[in-house]
Amino acid sequence: MTLLKREEWQQFVRDVDWTPTYVDDEAIYPEWHSGTGKVPREAWLKWEESYKVSYPEYVTGQREKEAAAYAVKAALQRSSAFDNLDEGWKSATKMHFGGVGLAEAAAVLGELKMARFGLNGAWRNMAVFGALDELRHAQVTTFFGHEFISKDPQYDWTLKTYQTNDWVPIAARNLFDAMILTPNVVDLAIELPFTFETGFTNLQFVALSADALESGDVNFANMISSIQTDEARHSQQGGPTMEILVEHDPARAQWVIDRSFWGSARIFSALTGPAMDYYTPVEHRRQSYREFMEEWIVDQFIRTIEDYGLRKPWYWDEFMNGLDTWHHGLHLGLWYWRPTVWWKPKAGVSKDERDWLVEKYPTWEKLYGDKWDVMIDNINANNVEATLPETLPWLCSTCHLPCSIVTQSRSGVWRVRDWELDYDGRKYHFCTNACRQIFWKDRDNVNHETVIDRFLAGQIQPMDVGGILNYMGMTPDVMGDDPDYEAWTRDYVGRPTSGLAAPAGVVS
Amino acid sequence: MTTTELPLADQAPVVVPLQAIFATDFCPILVAVTTAHTIDEVAAEVARHVEGKRVRGLPYRKQVIFKGRVLPGEMTVAESGLSPLDHIAVEYDIPEGEATE
Numbered sequence: 001m002t003l004l005k006r007e008e009w010q011q012f013v014r015d016v017d018w019t020p021t022y023v024d025d026e027a028i029y030p031e032w033h034s035g036t037g038k039v040p041r042e043a044w045l046k047w048e049e050s051y052k053v054s055y056p057e058y059v060t061g062q063r064e065k066e067a068a069a070y071a072v073k074a075a076l077q078r079s080s081a082f083d084n085l086d087e088g089w090k091s092a093t094k095m096h097f098g099g100v101g102l103a104e105a106a107a108v109l110g111e112l113k114m115a116r117f118g119l120n121g122a123w124r125n126m127a128v129f130g131a132l133d134e135l136r137h138a139q140v141t142t143f144f145g146h147e148f149i150s151k152d153p154q155y156d157w158t159l160k161t162y163q164t165n166d167w168v169p170i171a172a173r174n175l176f177d178a179m180i181l182t183p184n185v186v187d188l189a190i191e192l193p194f195t196f197e198t199g200f201t202n203l204q205f206v207a208l209s210a211d212a213l214e215s216g217d218v219n220f221a222n223m224i225s226s227i228q229t230d231e232a233r234h235s236q237q238g239g240p241t242m243e244i245l246v247e248h249d250p251a252r253a254q255w256v257i258d259r260s261f262w263g264s265a266r267i268f269s270a271l272t273g274p275a276m277d278y279y280t281p282v283e284h285r286r287q288s289y290r291e292f293m294e295e296w297i298v299d300q301f302i303r304t305i306e307d308y309g310l311r312k313p314w315y316w317d318e319f320m321n322g323l324d325t326w327h328h329g330l331h332l333g334l335w336y337w338r339p340t341v342w343w344k345p346k347a348g349v350s351k352d353e354r355d356w357l358v359e360k361y362p363t364w365e366k367l368y369g370d371k372w373d374v375m376i377d378n379i380n381a382n383n384v385e386a387t388l389p390e391t392l393p394w395l396c397s398t399c400h401l402p403c404s405i406v407t408q409s410r411s412g413v414w415r416v417r418d419w420e421l422d423y424d425g426r427k428y429h430f431c432t433n434a435c436r437q438i439f440w441k442d443r444d445n446v447n448h449e450t451v452i453d454r455f456l457a458g459q460i461q462p463m464d465v466g467g468i469l470n471y472m473g474m475t476p477d478v479m480g481d482d483p484d485y486e487a488w489t490r491d492y493v494g495r496p497t498s499g500l501a502a503p504a505g506v507v508s
Numbered sequence: 509m510t511t512t513e514l515p516l517a518d519q520a521p522v523v524v525p526l527q528a529i530f531a532t533d534f535c536p537i538l539v540a541v542t543t544a545h546t547i548d549e550v551a552a553e554v555a556r557h558v559e560g561k562r563v564r565g566l567p568y569r570k571q572v573i574f575k576g577r578v579l580p581g582e583m584t585v586a587e588s589g590l591s592p593l594d595h596i597a598v599e600y601d602i603p604e605g606e607a608t609e
Contacts, residue, residue: 329534329535332534332535333534333535336562367534368534370532370563370564371532371533371534371562371563373564374560374561374562374563374564375561375562378560378561386560386561387561389557390556390557391537391538391539391557392537392538393535393536393537393538394527394535394536394537394538402535403535403536404534404535406534414532415529415532415597416529416533416534416535416536418527418529418536418595420595426593427592427593427594429527429536429593429595452538455538456525456538456592456593498564498565499559499560499564499565499566500560500564500565501559501560501561501565502560
């Protein structure tokens with residue numbers, strides 16, 4: 001018996017659907033999951049993915065990718081490649097393993113929701129492949145990270161991160177719960193495949209892969225670029241969903257893309273910004289974080305919203321200005337509060353590195369140089385203690401990241417400013433105006449308590465640094481520290497200093 | 509006589525957590541003071557975390573700014589109107605002509 005050609009049967013199997021006669025359509029596709037809103041039910045009939053795949057093709061293709069990824073891993077496992085990697089670069093990978101590993105598992109749930117409640121047969125089909133993809137990603141990421149635990153206990157946080165109340169997974173959980181787990185599938189398709197996956201993940205999985213190769217980490221580069229080929233397929237659920245939504249409810253399309261673009265931009269400035277501009281050895285940095293953002297995110301995003309007849313988000317100026325500031329402030333925060341993270345934050349401010357930073361970000365020295373100088377001088381005066389925290393940084397009630405953003409007033413003064421909201425008997429503080437605006441509009445969605453909220457409510461005991469680290473699941477063998485203080489402070493030894501804190505126990 | 513009927517100065521101190529930013533620091537922090545502290549003591553408590561550690565210490569008096577007003581240094585937190593989770597800025601009181609920014 002000869003098999004039919006794919007073209008002869010594909011259009012049947014990709015879009016299996018029927019009109020239910022035993023139950024109402026509403027019972028199968030309730031509004032709160034399927035989220036059709038103002039879009040007429042029959043409008044979803046024309047949903048069509050650009051790149052079609054059948055199950056046999058999927059299995060063959062994925063099998064080849066898996067074989068290739070694991071072959072490279074096995075080959076490098078027998079080499080000394082890992083031992084020769086830069087410590088700063090390894091921290092970039094630890095951030096990824098811990099911060100992304102189980103986020104992929106959350107994405108499985110998002111894809112399964114679309115597979116069940118998507119309002120078109122072909123969409124549901126694509127989402128099944130999407131769920132298989134994300135399951136693969138969770139598996140690959142956790143398995144690759146697992147290999148290194150015997151060499152470095154921080155890699156144990158590949159699996160542990162999302163099982164703790166460390167402030168980083170709390171921030172990520174707050175974003176992903178609202179983006180993946182709580183929305184109806186129409187909003188989900190705009191937030192996850194359309195905004196987060198089509199744009200932002202390219203930053204972490206393609207652009208960072210370039211830095212990985214430059215840094216000699218072929219294993220990691222291979223892993224993330226292999227993962228991204230799957231992304232390119234299942235992220236295409238966003239486009240056709242957006243096309244239909246824009247036609248019938250452009251205001252909703254605009255809001256959903258705006259809020260998810262902002263949240264994605266905030267989290268990536270914390271994850272990818274420091275990795276690209278500080279942890280990657282300076283000689284291996286292909287481009288700056290800002291340059292990568294402009295190439296992969298900004299240009300593409302503008303083209304996309306023009307294609308769909310949407311407007312630039314209301315916060316666009318605030319976002320564009322943030323390309324010069326957000327990740328620098330977050331890097332400072334990740335370094336200062338390094339005992340709370342599961343990697344070794346490299347300060348990355350030797351004279352050569354500063355020259356690079358100033359070249360890429362002309363305001364860097366004015367906004368951040370002085371803070372680093374004081375910490376450098378403290379370290380050179382043998383007072384590392386002065387560079388360790390005794391209290392919490394303020395965390396934004398929307399993005400849960402430190403409110404470490406400086407802005408310039410009309411008179412030219414740069415300061416961190418407060419964005420406050422008094423609502424329902426509580427005071428909230430935010431890192432930016434846009435985070436406050438999004439919180440207000442989205443206040444009925446998932447909003448986890450920040451670590452500050454929990455601390456003030458007495459959930460963290462004892463109420464001191466030890467109590468906070470314990471609450472976060474931080475253990476001494478994993479606690480972050482700079483891997484090489486001397487590497488970035490030696491350039492400044494012997495310079496005259498003033499205005500430093502007295503070492504503890506010394507009367508100044 | 510209940511606590512709320514006692515004059516302010518005689519009431520037991522209550523913890524007042526604040527969001528504070530010190531001068532040119534890069535991030536606001538959580539600081540806990542009490543209603544019995546003076547504003548000068550509040551400034552010192554904020555400075556303890558940042559001055560000389562991240563922001564270079566300067567030889568000027570420090571002042572607390574709340575909702576755009578400079579609070580008198582000898583005033584207590586109870587008298588100042590500061591309440592839990594309020595935002596304050598601590599700045600150096602730099603004489604005219606000596607400003608570095």
